[in-house]
Amino acid sequence: MEQELLLKLKRKAADVRKNIIDAVFSAGSGHPGGSLSCADILTVLYFKHMNVNPSAPKDPDRDRFVLSKGHASPVLYSVLAEKGYIPKKDLLTFRQADSYLEGHPSLKDVPGVDMTTGSLGQGICAACGMAQMGKLDKRGYRVYAILGDGELQEGQVWEAMMYAAHYKLDNLTAFLDHNGLQIDGDITKVMSPEPVAAKFEAFGWNVIIIDGHDMNQIDNAVEKAKKTKGKPTMIVAETVKGKGVSYMENQYGWHGKAPNQEQRDKAIAEIDAYIENLGV
Amino acid sequence: MTAVTGTNWTAYDAATMTAREIYGRTLAQMGKTNEKIVGVTADLSKTTAIVHFEKAFPDRFFNVGIAEQNMMGIAAGLAKAGLIPFASTMAVFASMRAGEQVRTDIAYQNLPVKIIATHAGISFGHAGTTHHCTEDIAIMKSMANMTVICPADGIETSKAVRACIDVPGPVYIRIGRGFEPPVYESEGYNYKIGKAITMHEGTDFTIIACGIAVLQSIQAAKTLKEQDGLSVRVVNMHTIKPIDEEAILDAVKDTRRILTVEEHNIIGGLGDSVASVIAGSGKGCIFKKHGLYDEYATIGYAEDLYSHYGLDANGIIGQVRSMMGMEFEADENWEDE
């Protein structure tokens, strides 16, 4: 990817991270850790790859996105705001009474959201259904989904893995946000889903392992997925939960907790310093 | 919060502790004298507070990961081996994600699995519809062999958790998420599964409530006495199945006007259980079910939602007043009495 675009995307991801912090801070609750860990992936998808148009959110030819780990709604809302689907100021109504920005994304109310998620394991199945439909109606759109690594413990995920390979859904690209943590701690201590890459391969998927914070690697992996025929692609993204906010990184305690004022200011200052460094 | 940790808590702490916290500590206490108790959860050890049992008895505790269906199956297997498993996750996942496992693996075989489900009703309001649960009473009570309990506060949660051990089959106890102000001051009262408790005496009107609605109903009854001179009975129907028919029939006989209040869809919940007892009594009665009116709740913090949906004292007062204005229909063709 050219340097200029790369810098632009990095800047976008930083803005998305700031939105995440402020949304969760103003709500006084929510999930910052798992939102920050996939911020780079969503940014590359929405600002480089996905064929979507904020002024036509229901365009039948659009690419679809399913946040199967629905608790990371702050990252999705933040990207949708940056993309122009929803006003940025609405992010501050996150989780508040009567807001359309529920703690877990609702298809009913938010333009740009393709599937209601929040109950882990369910989103990926709907993504398979969407990809299947894309095959049937020959519209050529692609379906993207993001799974959590703890989410893999739901048996339903593996039912979907089997299905997607069986029906050769090569228009489906899923990301695994492999941050190593879930609510009760380290995924390998709670209930290990490892070795994940080998499992996806055994289920018949094309597997690509990347650094989930390296935008060039994300970009290349998506390009490869687009070219892969006859198989769905799983991009195993090695990520850091809480990425971009020093005191949240790799701390499972920040899975579902809002920062206080002081912590919020520190987080924003850190991201601002990063932006300053980027020089864009 | 309180400084108490581990297995201990007192009535004093109960004034500042969530029902979940009290549940976890009570279970950890019970584990000391009953070796058959084991715990299971699905990545929600701290969230459901069963973590207190986990810390006290790490060898008798199993975290299955995010896999609620597996959790219920494992609980069934543990129960088959003669143990008494306590399974904890959020109500929406316990009753719906793992619904068939609860029914076939546990309820059908009448196994002593105790499902303690947190975040019931709209108590996790701001999380959104995927985490609300206003269907669980309906689902659970329709499973034969299942006992269904909805405690009024943390202290009653502790009473219910202790009592459920003596029920030979499965028990479903639904509790909320946050801190709900206590109804009871101490554990020093008689609690029996299946036996309703009169919280406020009255002869003009009866409110039958469960869960968070109990305290709100008591407050409503007090205000109605002061402002309207009304004598309102409040019945805490903590056990929805088996329902206390006698308490309902007494209310029909004594007050002839009954309102049910619950943090649940009015279809299939406490209200329907009460309604069928009234219908079977053959007596006329002015009756209304109050709760969520067959809709998915909007989002917001629990307290805001309770007042939005009229589940607080003000909302209940409004319901009672409108029902007091209703007349029994005269029916010329009915040769009763």
Ligand SMILES: Cc1ncc(C[n+]2csc(CCOP(=O)(O)OP(=O)(O)O)c2C)c(N)n1
């Ligand atoms: C079916 C279901 N069970 C439990 C939960 C509660 N829950 C929310 S997030 C979470 C942990 C998710 O871990 P992971 O998938 O690794 O997400 P990430 O680390 O990316 O945040 C759990 C158990 C849920 N949302 N859905």
Ligand SMILES: [Mg+2]
């Ligand atoms: Mg994770």
